[in-house]
Amino acid sequence: MRVRAFSSCAGLLLSLARPAFSETQPPSVWYRASEACPNGAQFLDKLAENSRHARLAQAGDHIDFVVTLVADGKQTVGRLERQTDAGIVAIRELHDATCEQVAEALALSLGLALTPGHVSSEPGVEKLAGASAAVVDATPSANTEAAPEPPLATPLPTATAAVSPSPAPTVPREDAPKSGPHWSLGLGLGPMIGITTHPLPRGELFVDWKPAFSRALPNLSLRGSVVGSLGSSETAIGPVQRWILAGRAEACPVGWLSGRLDLRPCLAFELGATGASGGSGTGVDDRSLWAAPAAQLRLAVALSPDWLWLEASGGALVPLIRNEIFSGSQSLYRDAPVVFHAGLAISLRLP
Numbered sequence: 001m002r003v004r005a006f007s008s009c010a011g012l013l014l015s016l017a018r019p020a021f022s023e024t025q026p027p028s029v030w031y032r033a034s035e036a037c038p039n040g041a042q043f044l045d046k047l048a049e050n051s052r053h054a055r056l057a058q059a060g061d062h063i064d065f066v067v068t069l070v071a072d073g074k075q076t077v078g079r080l081e082r083q084t085d086a087g088i089v090a091i092r093e094l095h096d097a098t099c100e101q102v103a104e105a106l107a108l109s110l111g112l113a114l115t116p117g118h119v120s121s122e123p124g125v126e127k128l129a130g131a132s133a134a135v136v137d138a139t140p141s142a143n144t145e146a147a148p149e150p151p152l153a154t155p156l157p158t159a160t161a162a163v164s165p166s167p168a169p170t171v172p173r174e175d176a177p178k179s180g181p182h183w184s185l186g187l188g189l190g191p192m193i194g195i196t197t198h199p200l201p202r203g204e205l206f207v208d209w210k211p212a213f214s215r216a217l218p219n220l221s222l223r224g225s226v227v228g229s230l231g232s233s234e235t236a237i238g239p240v241q242r243w244i245l246a247g248r249a250e251a252c253p254v255g256w257l258s259g260r261l262d263l264r265p266c267l268a269f270e271l272g273a274t275g276a277s278g279g280s281g282t283g284v285d286d287r288s289l290w291a292a293p294a295a296q297l298r299l300a301v302a303l304s305p306d307w308l309w310l311e312a313s314g315g316a317l318v319p320l321i322r323n324e325i326f327s328g329s330q331s332l333y334r335d336a337p338v339v340f341h342a343g344l345a346i347s348l349r350l351p
Contacts, residue, residue, distance in 0.1 A: 026053045026054050026055045027054050027055070027064035027065060027114065028054070028055055028056070028057035028061045028062060028063055028064050028065070029043075029044070029054050029055070029056055029057060029064065029065045029066075029067055029110070030056075030057040030063045030065070030066045030067070031043060031056055031057075031067045032066075032067070032068045032069070033067075033068070033069040033070075033099075033103075034069060034070055034071040034072075034076075034099065036071045036099055037069040037071055037076070037099035037100075037102075037103060038069075038099070038100065038103050040056045041056070042103075043067065043103055043106075043107060044056070044107075046103065046104060046107035046108075046111075047107055047110060047111045047114070054110070054114060063083075064082060064083075065080065065081065065082045065110060065113075066079075066080075066081040066082070067079070067080055067081075067106055067110070068081075069099055069102060069103060069106070071099045074097075075095055075096065075097055076095070076096055076097070076098060076099040076101075076102045077093065077094070077095055077102075078093070078094040078095075078096075078099075078102035078103065078105065078106045079091060079092070079093045079094075079106075080092045080093075080106045080109055080110060082113065092106070092109050094106060181209075181210060181211050182209075182210055182349055182350065183207065183208065183209055183349070183350040184207070184208040184209075184210075184309070184347045184348060184349045184350065185206075185207055185208075185347060185348050185350065186205075186206050186208065186309075186311065186345050186346060186347030186348065187203075187204070187205055187206075187345060187346060187347075188203065188204040188206070188311065188313070188343045188344060188345030188346075189201070189202070189203050189204075189343055189344065189345075190202055190313075190341060190342045190343025190344060191341065191342060191343075192229050192244075192339060192340070192341045193336075193339065193340045193341070194335065194336030194338065194339035194340055195229065195242060195244065195335055195336070195339055196231065196232075196233040196240075196242045196333065197233040197234065197235065197333055198231070198233040198234075199231075200229045200230075200231040200233075200242060200244075201229060201230065201231050202227065202228070202229045202341055202343065203227070203228050203229075204225050204226070204227045204228075204248070204343065204345065205225060205226050206223050206224065206225030206226075206248075206345075206347075207223065207224050207225070208221060208222070208223045208347065209221070209222045209223070210222075217253055217254075219252075219253075219254055219255035219257065219264075220251070220252070220253055220254075220255075221251070221252040221255060221264060221266075222250070222251055222252075223248075223249075223250040223251075223252075223266075223268075224247070224248070224249055224250070225247070225248045225250070226245075226246075226247060226248070227244070227245075227246050227247075227248050227270060227272075228243070228244065228245045228246075229242075229243060229244040230242075230243045230244075231243075233333075235278075235325075235327075235332040235333065236327075236330065236332060237278060237284070237327045237330070237332065238278065238279060239278070239279070240276055240277070240278045240284055240325060240332060241276065241277050241278070242274070242275070242276045242325075243274065243275055243276075244272065244273075244274045244290050245272050245273055245274075245290075246270040246271055246272025246273070246274075246290050247270070247271055247272060248268055248269070248270045248294075249268060249269055250266050250267070250268035250294075250296075251266065251267055251268070252264035252265065252266040252267075252298065260301060260302035260306065261299070261300070261301055261302075262298075262299070262300040262301075262302075262309075263297075263298070263299050263300075264297070264298045264299075264300075265295070265296075265297050265298075266295070266296050266297070266298060266315075267293075267294070267295055268293070268294040268295070268296065268315075269291075269292070269293050269294065270290065270291070270292045270293075270294060270317065271290070271291050272290045272291075273287055273288070273289065273290055274287065274288060274289075274290040274323060275287030275288070276323075276325050278327065284325060284326070284327050284332070288321060288323055289321055290319070290321070291319070291320040291321060292317040292318055292319045292320060292339070293317070293318055293320075294315055294316065294317040294318070295315055295316060296313050296314060296315020296316070296341075297313065297314060297315065298311060298312070298313040299311065299312050299313070300312075300347070306349075307348065307349040307351075308346070308347075308348060308349075309346070309347045309348075309349065310344070310345075310346060311344065311345040311346070311347060312342075312343075312344055312345075313342065313343055313344075313345065314340075314341070314342040314343075315340070315341060315342075316338050316339065316340050316341075317338070317339040317340075317341065318337070318338055318339075319335050319337075319339060322334055322335040322336075322337065323335050
């Protein structure tokens with residue numbers, strides 16, 4: 001269970017700050033939770049068997065503990081609060097993906113605070129301690145156990161008292177691509193196979209835009225680029241130079257993002273011109289239209305710093321016009337029905 005909590009000092013304060021409640025009457029717990037979370041009775045059932053029994057607070061009761069569980073669909077924030085004899089509010093705050101796991105952790109913390117004679121933390125608590133403090137401004141969506149929250153018998157002061165002599169260390173989050181709209185500029189190089197008798201060098205200068213639409217296509221990526229190929233290959237009449245210059249429009253409607261990785265299948269279309277030329281006396285000198293739909297797969301990795309990205313790609317083009325190179329009436333070669341290309345690119349994400 002991946003939980004972030006206040007440092008172990010907060011848990012120790014909960015367990016050592018002893019009875020503001022009566023030994024003869026079970027301590028009262030004011031319980032507030034979202035609909036997706038366990039109700040108050042289910043929460044109290046999770047208390048350890050060796051801890052004191054607790055009861056749900058009703059309107060007008062003295063409040064010993066306040067338990068809050070808020071689930072917003074992405075994560076759950078849980079908070080356990082209690083007032084000590086010295087008037088200091090001890091707080092433990094937990095975060096996790098599921099409300100059930102946060103409720104289990106808070107019940108364990110509350111159980112330790114209610115266990116008579118408890119001094120040291122149990123092994124299960126160590127997994128929750130030692131992580132960073134996190135402050136979340138969250139309001140529970142529903143109070144599942146009682147009417148509107150009553151005023152506490154003893155006002156709880158603002159939790160500004162330090163529960164640890166020094167700030168808890170911050171646990172860095174895993175670096176991830178920015179979720180908002182952004183632009184990137186990049187340059188790529190690689191081979192192109194199927195245009196001439198040998199692989200043809202291919203270069204690309206591109207501008208990438210990720211609009212980050214919130215609902216329909218949250219991971220959409222659009223790219224416009226200028227692509228060019230230039231090279232020569234041996235034929236029956238000697239070397240013949242071939243070139244392609246085109247504009248390319250590309251759309252990647254979906255993407256799989258994980259940390260610093262970005263994997264996308266893409267569809268594209270290239271439109272431009274192509275030509276071939278040979279030495280003097282070969283009779284090879286002509287140009288024609290270049291038009292080709294394409295599909296490719298792109299994998300990008302964020303370098304350090306994360307505004308610099310390295311990209312590997314591979315795909316195929318289908319020339320709508322298959323050019324055939326002649327010297328007089330002699331056919332030298334013809335474009336393949338499917339042309340393959342691969343490449344590496346470096347891109348710079350703009351602020």
